[in-house]
Amino acid sequence: MKKKIFTRFTAILFLIGLMTAIQYNTINEPDRRDTRDVWEVRQELSREKKLHSQLLSEIGTLDETLDKYNTAADESPEQALRETAGELRNAVGLTETTGPGFEVLVEPSMEAVALGLEIEGISPDLLIRLVNEINRYDALYVSIDGKRIINTTSIRDINGQTSVNAKPVETPPFSIKIISKSVDDSEKLYNHLLASRILDDFYIDNMSLTVSVPQSDMVIEAYDGTIDTKYLQAIEGE
Numbered sequence: 001m002k003k004k005i006f007t008r009f010t011a012i013l014f015l016i017g018l019m020t021a022i023q024y025n026t027i028n029e030p031d032r033r034d035t036r037d038v039w040e041v042r043q044e045l046s047r048e049k050k051l052h053s054q055l056l057s058e059i060g061t062l063d064e065t066l067d068k069y070n071t072a073a074d075e076s077p078e079q080a081l082r083e084t085a086g087e088l089r090n091a092v093g094l095t096e097t098t099g100p101g102f103e104v105l106v107e108p109s110m111e112a113v114a115l116g117l118e119i120e121g122i123s124p125d126l127l128i129r130l131v132n133e134i135n136r137y138d139a140l141y142v143s144i145d146g147k148r149i150i151n152t153t154s155i156r157d158i159n160g161q162t163s164v165n166a167k168p169v170e171t172p173p174f175s176i177k178i179i180s181k182s183v184d185d186s187e188k189l190y191n192h193l194l195a196s197r198i199l200d201d202f203y204i205d206n207m208s209l210t211v212s213v214p215q216s217d218m219v220i221e222a223y224d225g226t227i228d229t230k231y232l233q234a235i236e237g238e
Contacts, residue, residue: 093150093223099179100186101218105210107173112206121171124162137189141220145174148223177220186214
């Protein structure tokens with residue numbers, strides 16, 4: 001009898017202790033809140049507004065192209081089609097492009113040359129980081145070592161060598177050409193790269209970046225590959 005009472009008493013104490021522990025954790029568990037400071041929130045808001053602005057700009061450009069085509073189609077459908085096709089070819093990188101921009105020279109660092117260190121090719125990760133850094137400031141057109149960057153471009157390791165558009169990138173030195181929308185945009189990107197931490201990342205890999213002064217007539221070569229369109233399908237108009 002005493003054993004049963006003791007067992008029940010122990011079970012009751014266990015339940016009381018368990019409930020107390022749960023209540024304590026519930027009271028003392030801090031609420032999950034956004035721990036970002038005001039500056040981080042402002043940066044996130046700025047990125048979202050920038051993306052929204054880019055989308056509106058692209059929509060406006062497409063609307064202008066459509067209006068231009070509709071207007072010209074009434075007078076000369078063939079000419080309108082040729083002009084539209086030419087604009088689209090230029091937009092996707094199939095034609096040589098001239099505009100405001102500058103050149104970035106990737107070369108072995110002075111210390112690496114002085115010490116006689118072996119200079120290896122640039123890694124895909126570092127090259128992708130540089131391209132992302134460039135695209136943050138609205139670069140329109142980019143070429144790496146003479147290889148035009150388009151929407152389907154891949155930067156990856158092929159047989160131990162960094163490749164762009166399935167073509168190997170030369171061991172430094174080689175150049176990267178950049179064209180922006182305007183001279184002002186080119187100046188902003190130029191100043192950003194000069195102050196960017198990406199310079200330190202290249203220095204760690206025994207390379208340096210030399211950013212040339214922006215000019216108004218930078219020339220970027222056309223994409224010389226074949227764009228795969230086997231998954232594209234024509235849609236019927238309304």
